[in-house]
Amino acid sequence: MRLDKFLANAGIGSRKEVKALLKKRHVTVNNKVIKDSSAHVDPDNDTIKVNEELVQYQKYIYIMLHKPPGVISATEDKKEKTVIDLLPAELQNFRPFPVGRLDKDTEGLLILTNDGQLAHELLSPKKHVPKTYFAKIKGEVTEEDCKVFANGVxxxxxxxxxxxTLSILQQGETSAVEITITEGKFHQVKRMFCAVDKQVLYLKRTRMGKLLLDEALKMSQYRELNTEELKLLYET
Known part of the structure; x- marks a missing residue:
């Protein structure tokens, strides 16, 4: 692996910042100063230090984000703010991407990672990974609606x-519900309620597979998954 890629992936800085560190002789490999950004290193066997601090290599990153409305689920966009823009540079250096999408006006749980294999497993149509949402609906949601959803809309x-699975939490002119789906068609939840003459006013994803959104995370906040949470994703 190239030294600049290793250091960038380790969160030391961007490729440009890493090159500056190398030029200033702040990087050593096996106690030897290295200035060449294209030098190759072995993360498993070489000892790499920046300013005498040992650099621990981390190949993959797994982030839980409480996505706010108004931000799109993409890695980059010339006009819109993306979920990646919410991360600091040291995490962006890992080149994470969103696992699936939430609509621009939808909030809630979104996983960001650079682990393509895990993302594929979670998004594969063959897996039918359940995704749960809390929603506020314009109109009275009925038990008949629950039956329709249970049979497919x-x-x-x-x-x-x-x-x-549609569960009614509160009925009235505005209803509160919880819905779990196992696929991810375009605007699916909104279109499902539209099919029964209702309108989604508010939508928040609270669960993906076995992983629950950490309610301590406010909108736009994020954190890395812990070992137990990562295990839950792999068990999904």
Whole structure:
């Protein structure tokens, strides 16, 4: 692995910042000063230090983000603010990407990682990973709606969704519900309620697979997953 890539992936800084450190002779490999950013290192066997501090290599990063409304689920965009823009440079250096998408106006749990294999497992249509949302609905949600959702809803394009679990938390002119789906079609939850003549006013994802959103995280806040949470994702 190239030394500059290793240091960037370790969160030391951007490629440009890493090159500056090398030029200033702040980096050693096996106690030898290295200035060449293209020098190759072995993370498992070489001892790499920056300013005499040992650099621990971390290949993958796993982040839980409480996505706020108004931010898009993308790695970059020329016009819109993205979920990656919410991260500091040292985490952006790992080149994480969102696992799946939340609509721009939807908030809640979003996983960011650079582990392509895990992302593939979580998003694979064959896995049917459940995703749970809390929603406020314009209109009175009924038990009949719950039955319709349980049998699959016919969307505006004729697609019939897989069975979904709809639980009524509060009924009235504005209803509060919890819904769990096992697929991720475009605007799916909104379109499902539209199919039963209701409108989603507010939508928040609270769970993906076995992983729950940490309610201590305020909107736009994030943290790395702990070992137990990562295990839950792999068990999903």
């Amino acid at each position: 016919t969307l505006d394009d004729g697609y019939i969704t897989k069975p979904a």
